[in-house]
Amino acid sequence: KYHEPHQRIAFYRDVLDRIRALPGVRTAAAATALPYTGHSNGRAFTIEGRPAEPDQLPNGMYQVTTPAYFDLARIPLVAGRLLRETDGAEAPKVALISQSMAQRWWKNQSPVGQHIRLGGLDSKSPWLTIVGVTGDIMQNPYDREPRRIIYVPFPQAPQLWMDIGVRTAGDPLALAPAVSAAIRAVDREQPITDLETMARAIHNRAIGLNYMAVLMG
Numbered sequence: 001k002y003h004e005p006h007q008r009i010a011f012y013r014d015v016l017d018r019i020r021a022l023p024g025v026r027t028a029a030a031a032t033a034l035p036y037t038g039h040s041n042g043r044a045f046t047i048e049g050r051p052a053e054p055d056q057l058p059n060g061m062y063q064v065t066t067p068a069y070f071d072l073a074r075i076p077l078v079a080g081r082l083l084r085e086t087d088g089a090e091a092p093k094v095a096l097i098s099q100s101m102a103q104r105w106w107k108n109q110s111p112v113g114q115h116i117r118l119g120g121l122d123s124k125s126p127w128l129t130i131v132g133v134t135g136d137i138m139q140n141p142y143d144r145e146p147r148r149i150i151y152v153p154f155p156q157a158p159q160l161w162m163d164i165g166v167r168t169a170g171d172p173l174a175l176a177p178a179v180s181a182a183i184r185a186v187d188r189e190q191p192i193t194d195l196e197t198m199a200r201a202i203h204n205r206a207i208g209l210n211y212m213a214v215l216m217g
Contacts, residue, residue: 061149
């Protein structure tokens with residue numbers, strides 16, 4: 001029901017602030033696709049100064065995140081900087097890319113400071129300045145190699161739905177009721193789905209591989 005971008009920004013900011021304030025929470029972040037959730041959104045993009053045919057545009061996984069996501073998911077910084085709280089809606093438009101994307105499209109040069117734009121040459125999307133390169137991360141047990149990922153700050157591309165990740169000091173399920181209550185304290189009408197630990201998420205997404213390993217064994 002939050003049709004305006006500023007409403008979405010305020011909702012997720014309030015939710016994350018309440019979750020981080022809970023005893024036992026180390027960090028909390030929002031992302032369009034936490035690893036092993038099965039969520040994914042691919043986007044084609046244009047590299048400034050490199051014209052390409054529409055069917056030959058580079059592409060990658062499009063990931064909108066809050067700054068704490070990289071600490072949450074233990075994703076290291078390889079070059080440049082990570083996303084910051086100051087990368088707000090009115091700030092210059094920025095992006096991070098994963099190391100595998102940097103190696104694919106900027107093999108012999110640093111991508112930091114380069115510009116990309118979502119869509120083709122006729123796209124009206126704003127140019128994004130690449131401010132950093134992150135380590136790779138596996139999103140799915142069926143992936144044979146890390147995905148090439150573009151990360152953009154949530155306030156600059158606020159989404160209607162997001163995954164919320166919470167890293168805890170103890171048993172994460174023990175905090176699940178408090179996390180749910182924190183979300184409902186902001187808006188009691190918002191649904192909460194797929195509440196699970198990362199260990200359970202990995203198990204559920206890899207179950208087909210596990211069965212096949214048993215059969216082959």
